[in-house]
Amino acid sequence: MNILIAPDSFKESLAAIDVCRAIQSGFSQVFPDADYTLLPMADGGEGTSEVLSYALGGDWQSVVVNDPLMRPITARYLLLDNGTAVIEIAEACGLHLLTIEERNPLVTSSFGVGELINDALNKGAKRIIIGLGGSATNDAGAGMLAALGLHLYDVKDNVLAQGGGQLDNLQRIDDSMFNPNIATTTFEVACDVTNPLCGALGASAIFAPQKGANPVQATQLDKSLNHFATVCQQHGYADNKNIAGAGAAGGLGFALMTFCNATLQSGFDTVAQAVNLSEHIANADLVITGEGKLDAQTSMGKVAGGVSELARAHHKPVIAICGSVDGLRPAQTTQFDVVMPSIQKIDTSDNVLKGAYDNIETTAVNIAAAIKLGQTMRTAF
Incomplete structure (x- = not known):
């Protein structure tokens, strides 16, 4: 399985490459033999x-x-x-x-x-x-x-x-x-x-x-x-x-x-063209993206929305891991196959930001486990 990991940074907590590594670390615990491509992304701003x-x-x-x-x-x-x-x-x-x-x-x-x-x-x-x-x-x-x-x-x-x-x-x-x-x-x-x-x-x-x-x-x-x-x-x-x-x-x-x-x-679009994102997506079996907060602006030029749009164009499944989901109705999250907030418990803002890597890694483990369970059940039935 070829897995492309292409998230934005999580502001005030993790650079995009660290988000990539946290997701890979989590997925690797369930799918150690998968091929992972880490492609940190940005939208032209900081980073x-x-x-x-x-x-x-x-x-x-x-x-x-x-x-x-x-x-x-x-x-x-x-x-x-x-x-x-x-x-x-x-x-x-x-x-x-x-x-x-x-x-x-x-x-x-x-x-x-x-x-x-x-x-x-x-x-x-x-x-x-x-x-x-x-x-x-x-x-x-x-x-x-x-x-x-x-x-x-x-x-x-x-x-x-x-x-x-x-x-x-x-x-x-x-x-x-x-x-x-x-x-x-x-x-x-x-x-x-x-x-x-x-x-x-x-x-x-x-x-x-x-x-x-x-x-x-x-x-x-x-x-x-x-x-x-x-x-x-x-x-x-x-x-x-x-x-x-x-x-x-x-x-x-x-x-x-x-x-x-x-x-x-x-x-x-500038960053996506520079790093050949479309080509990487075409070669992937699964695309994972993410950002600190998934909200109404996600589809307005932000990384997660842009990655999802390209994944859909290539008919590839796409998962979004985010810190939180804010103000979105279910219909507005249909551009992703799975949307998963990563915050594990109620805590202070400082602790949530400090724990971002562990939270993302844990979320990735759980998503990967759910995928593996689905594969097992499909075989069983």
């Missing part, structure tokens, strides 16, 4: 680089860049042998890099993301996969663009200071020093956010409050980003502010589409 490193190899590149408040930090990205770089923007401008008191999207900058891109280009990358998610910024990617050589000036011809709050002062754009390698590089953005750049569903209105903005500041940021998009259009750049995903990561989606000709696609 995507780790997943691709496991599946595809490559070398980690460490770079000193500026954090969201323009302080030096060491960030890393993955460089594959085929000239592909995998960059998670949170490495350079992530919300986790700031204390709660430091969070202020009026001044935070995506400059460090541009520094990571420059390093990858200087090392010969011809394809760059960028995972958007977890940013502390709301600057429409202006900081990133500045690091790449784009000069933004105000009405007095002074270079704009960093931060989304400054974009309302933009008067002129000079791209004469913009990194020329960008024009010959393919940019693919892994993004599950469909928000436009501006408006009621835009980056500022929806996400800036999570990054420290009060309502007045969120309104100011929306105005600033709208002005930035208008000036870009006046300088001959495409009008991308209403394109789905333009508002991702505080408008980094807009900047990457407008200045790097990036294509935005589902984060899960």
Whole structure:
């Protein structure tokens, strides 16, 4: 029996590869002779680089860049042998890099993301996969663009200071020093956010409050980003502010589409294509996936839903092991043959998170035992 194990990480408890190992450990106690393929998955957010490193190899590149408040930090990205770089923007401008008191999207900058891109280009990358998610910024990617050589000036011809709050002062754009390698590089953005750049569903209105903005500041940021998009259009750049995903990561989606000709696609699809998930599923007899919480968002671009959809297309049985199931009616779980929560007993959140590996392993043992019992009974009757 060929068993493919392809789960997402269980947030705050286990990386995707550790989930794989827990499931394999449990199943192996019942089916020790089965052939197991471990394929940790991600949806373009945190952990995507780790997943691709496991599946595809490559070398980690460490770079000193500026954090969201323009302080030096060491960030890393993955460089594959085929000239592909995998960059998670949170490495350079992530919300986790700031204390709660430091969070202020009026001044935070995506400059460090541009520094990571420059390093990858200087090392010969011809394809760059960028995972958007977890940013502390709301600057429409202006900081990133500045690091790449784009000069933004105000009405007095002074270079704009960093931060989304400054974009309302933009008067002129000079791209004469913009990194020329960008024009010959393919940019693919892994993004599950469909928000436009501006408006009621835009980056500022929806996400800036999570990054420290009060309502007045969120309104100011929306105005600033709208002005930035208008000036870009006046300088001959495409009008991308209403394109789905333009508002991702505080408008980094807009900047990457407008200045790097990036294509935005589902984060899960990006990872699935990179690791040849469909081929692995075609060769499996059983597919096991999972995530920390199975809920209404599972079928909306998340790993478990995506794995299930591909398994169904190949007519393969698929099992989902999750931490918990939240708010789903029975009809909404029919995309899986089996859905099994792994929490074994009522306990504190801390203990549940600490016990995730053992809980998943125990759940896998029980599922495997049930499968073996079914095989035995089928033979008996």
